Amino acid sequence: MRPEIHVSGDDVEMVTQLKNYLTKRLKYLLDMPGTIGIGVSGGSMPPIFTKALFACDADLLNWKRIRIFMVDERYVDKDDEQSNLGTYLKLFPPELAYVFVPIPICNDLSLTARLYEDNLRRILLPEQSGTSPRFDLLFLGCGPDGHTASLFPGDRAEHVTEYGWVGVVQDSPKPPKTRITLSFASLKFAKHSAFIITGAPKAHVVRAIWDRDNTLPASMARPYNDRLTLFVDEAAAKSLPSRDSSEESDSRSPQPFD
Numbered sequence: 487m488r489p490e491i492h493v494s495g496d497d498v499e500m501v502t503q504l505k506n507y508l509t510k511r512l513k514y515l516l517d518m519p520g521t522i523g524i525g526v527s528g529g530s531m532p533p534i535f536t537k538a539l540f541a542c543d544a545d546l547l548n549w550k551r552i553r554i555f556m557v558d559e560r561y562v563d564k565d566d567e568q569s570n571l572g573t574y575l576k577l578f579p580p581e582l583a584y585v586f587v588p589i590p591i592c593n594d595l596s597l598t599a600r601l602y603e604d605n606l607r608r609i610l611l612p613e614q615s616g617t618s619p620r621f622d623l624l625f626l627g628c629g630p631d632g633h634t635a636s637l638f639p640g641d642r643a644e645h646v647t648e649y650g651w652v653g654v655v656q657d658s659p660k661p662p663k664t665r666i667t668l669s670f671a672s673l674k675f676a677k678h679s680a681f682i683i684t685g686a687p688k689a690h691v692v693r694a695i696w697d698r699d700n701t702l703p704a705s706m707a708r709p710y711n712d713r714l715t716l717f718v719d720e721a722a723a724k725s726l727p728s729r730d731s732s733e734e735s736d737s738r739s740p741q742p743f744d
């Protein structure tokens with residue numbers, strides 16, 4: 487099944503599209519039992535995601551049930567300007583800091599990854615079945631090199647945790663060099679994933695995702711159930727097939743996986 491595509495003319499339109507998507511997903515998830523786990527990315531995503539989230543109706547922002555976690559993090563303290571979590575904490579009201587799954591950065595990188603995995607399993611259980619996570623909603627970004635989270639071309643992530651949910655990267659081509667990241671396996675078991683991608687330098691990555699070209703991590707990270715939505719601006723959409731092209735249709739229905 488092809489991903490659902492939303493092309494926006496500007497940030498305001500993209501925020502509205504994201505707000506509508508979040509509204510639909512939260513309405514569904516709030517009707518189900520348990521904790522709602524939303525994975526988010528750093529880089530350019532925090533401001534636009536935060537605007538869209540807080541544009542949702544207040545009755546959907548049930549902070550007793552929603553927990554937000556980083557799909558990757560730089561190996562820096564959360565007060566460092568490079569910290570993805572730190573960026574969100576600066577954008578969220580301080581009284582909501584508790585909704586973020588803590589990333590216990592310590593002086594041992596592998597231990598940091600293991601402790602993060604423990605936190606994810608403890609906070610997002612019991613929805614997690616067995617050893618594979620079932621994250622409710624993932625918001626992924628990508629770089630012009632096709633990386634997503636901190637999964638870079640060249641298979642640089644090392645698996646150091648008991649369940650393989652979280653890996654470590656020590657030679658990131660994008661500074662800082664050292665990071666922790668959700669693994670491909672944990673990203674691919676998501677119930678719903680969405681990419682937020684803007685700018686012409688990433689148009690080839692958007693096309694790779696559309697074409698299921700698994701030479702790039704961003705395309706390799708699409709969920710097994712094919713429930714994937716792309717939020718792109720016009721520049722990032724420029725390599726997609728034209729609206730009326732035959733390439734667009736793909737009637738394969740999504741795998742039942744929820």
Ligand SMILES: O=C1O[C@H](COP(=O)(O)O)[C@@H](O)[C@H](O)[C@H]1O
Nearest residue numbers: 527528529530531627628629635
């Ligand atoms: O370093 C990172 O890069 C990607 C993409 O960032 P962007 O600024 O090009 O959108 C981001 O998704 C990831 O979370 C971050 O750690």
